[in-house]
Amino acid sequence: MTWRRPTFRISDGQTIAGAWCLxxxxxxxxxEHYPEHLFVYADGRITLGQYAATDLAGLAxxxxxxxxxxxxxxxxxxxxxxxxxxxxxxxxxxxxxxxLEVADEIARLAGRPSAGDRLWEAIRCYQRETTEANRSLxxxxxxxxxxxxxxxxLGDMDRQDRPLRILVTxxxxxxxxxxxxxxxxxxxxxRAYFTxxxxxxxxxxxxxxVRYADDPAGAPQPPVVLYETTYPRGWPDELGDFALxxxxxxxxxxxxxxxxxxxxxxxxRSAAGRDDHDRxxxxxxxxxxxxxxxxxxxxxxxxxxxxxxxxxxxRAKFDQHPRLAQVLLATGEAPIVYTGISEAPFWRDEGPRxxxxxxxxxxxxxxxxxxxxxxxxxxxxxxxxxRAATRTGSQTGENGGA
Numbered sequence: 001m002t003w004r005r006p007t008f009r010i011s012d013g014q015t016i017a018g019a020w021c022l023x024x025x026x027x028x029x030x031x032e033h034y035p036e037h038l039f040v041y042a043d044g045r046i047t048l049g050q051y052a053a054t055d056l057a058g059l060a061x062x063x064x065x066x067x068x069x070x071x072x073x074x075x076x077x078x079x080x081x082x083x084x085x086x087x088x089x090x091x092x093x094x095x096x097x098x099x100l101e102v103a104d105e106i107a108r109l110a111g112r113p114s115a116g117d118r119l120w121e122a123i124r125c126y127q128r129e130t131t132e133a134n135r136s137l138x139x140x141x142x143x144x145x146x147x148x149x150x151x152x153x154l155g156d157m158d159r160q161d162r163p164l165r166i167l168v169t170x171x172x173x174x175x176x177x178x179x180x181x182x183x184x185x186x187x188x189x190x191r192a193y194f195t196x197x198x199x200x201x202x203x204x205x206x207x208x209x210v211r212y213a214d215d216p217a218g219a220p221q222p223p224v225v226l227y228e229t230t231y232p233r234g235w236p237d238e239l240g241d242f243a244l245x246x247x248x249x250x251x252x253x254x255x256x257x258x259x260x261x262x263x264x265x266x267x268x269r270s271a272a273g274r275d276d277h278d279r280x281x282x283x284x285x286x287x288x289x290x291x292x293x294x295x296x297x298x299x300x301x302x303x304x305x306x307x308x309x310x311x312x313x314x315r316a317k318f319d320q321h322p323r324l325a326q327v328l329l330a331t332g333e334a335p336i337v338y339t340g341i342s343e344a345p346f347w348r349d350e351g352p353r354x355x356x357x358x359x360x361x362x363x364x365x366x367x368x369x370x371x372x373x374x375x376x377x378x379x380x381x382x383x384x385x386x387r388a389a390t391r392t393g394s395q396t397g398e399n400g401g402a
Contacts, residue, residue: 003105009041017042017109024069025049033073040102042109056103063095070098085179088160093148100146115145116153119164126167127194139168163190221334226360228340243327244336244363246343247286250324254316261286265313267293270302290342307358310347314366328367336360336367 005019018041025036025048038059039047047053048068062068070093081087091097104114113121122141126134142164145153151160162175167190169175169182180186226245235242235249242248246262259265263286271277276296283289299305318325337349338360349357 007039009039009045011043016045019105019109023048024072026067026069033069036068038068040105040109042106042111044106046102056099056106059102060095060099063099070095083178084176085165088151090149090151091147097146097148100144101149104146115141116149119145119153123164123194127191127198130191135167138164142168159193163193166190216333221332223335223337224331225337225339226363228342239323239327241327241331243324244331245338246359248324250317250321252313252316252320254313257281259313261289262310262313262317264289265316266306266310267296269309269313270296270298270306272297272299287342307362310359311362311365314362315369318366318370325370328363329370331367336363338363 003019003021005017007018007020008015009018010016018039020037020039022035023038024033026033036049041047044055045053046055046059048062054062059068063070081089100115104116108114119138119141122134122138126138142150142153142161150164153161154164165175165179166182166186171182171184171187174181224241226241228245229242231242243250246266249261251258251260252265253259254265257265257268259268259281264281264283267289268277268280270293271280273296276293280289280293280296283292318328338347338357339350340348343359345355347356347359349355349360
């Protein structure tokens with residue numbers, strides 16, 4: 001059974017996490033079975049299809065009555081394995097073991113320990129103190145795992161769950177009834193398997209910590225959303241996030257040409273001819289620049305060059321306007337979501353509908369470059385000199401006032 005997630009439902013304003021799989025339901029009138037979605041949720045609610053809500057006990061009744069089945073009734077029956085010990089296949093899934101699996105999935109969604117979690121805790125307990133009492137607890141925890149999932153519980157497709165099957169079998173008894181007779185050496189080897197596994201896991205975690213040493217720590221910041229807005233009476237005097245948008249009036253020079261906004265620069269640079277370039281650059285507003293540039297013939301290489309050009313224009317804008325650079329830096333490390341309706345989806349975010357948000361991504365890149373420049377030796381020296389000059393000027397002013 002493959003559980004698919006994430007899914008959820010809203011109940012009393014709360015989001016309840018869920019997962020789903022496919023089962024077979026019997027049509028009451030036609031007496032035929034058809035596939036149906038079985039949804040389970042963190043609060044224990046179970047839904048067959050869209051409307052038939054029940055719980056674990058109700059699902060058990062559905063399975064017992066034959067109204068719901070785990071497999072198609074006319075599905076091919078596989079022959080029984082000749083030896084349980086030598087078999088590489090899981091045990092057959094039954095209604096009882098599936099109900100245990102559903103209960104496990106509900107516990108996992110609710111953030112509670114699953115049968116697999118409790119089994120691993122029993123393994124660690126037995127490894128710390130290899131007593132018969134702890135081995136009995138290990139056996140109980142192993143048998144609590146749904147039977148058809150036990151071969152997967154260790155995540156080892158070579159050994160499967162054989163080390164556990166050996167450990168939970170008493171000395172002198174045959175594993176699975178048809179396997180080897182368990183000896184103390186076999187118990188010792190099985191314990192060594194878990195010791196080696198713990199060592200390998202610790203080594204892998206250490207290597208991952210080194211590889212991911214620069215991964216951001218802590219909870220991520222909520223995104224900064226740059227909405228498309230209009231100001232009929234002119235831009236506000238107090239700068240805000242609107243100044244990060246491409247239509248904000250902030251003249252800058254890029255490769256020897258001066259543009260009123262990033263939008264002017266982008267559409268002018270996209271034009272194949274010089275006359276069109278100059279007409280776009282001379283447009284009164286960013287909207288007019290876009291409309292003029294959109295009608296002009298495009299450079300042949302524009303598809304491959306436009307990201308580099310946009311990045312260069314944004315760098316020029318914020319390099320030449322320190323106040324705007326401060327607005328950009330004030331967004332911290334938050335994702336920048338560039339929205340609106342005027343730009344193509346390539347440049348903006350469209351929420352559930354898509355959009356590649358390249359403007360937002362390039363703003364994050366420029367922000368990172370601005371922050372990195374602050375930590376260069378030259379920048380630190382200049383900052384120190386500025387602070388010293390500021391202190392000297394303050395002292396001179398105080399003395400002159402005296």
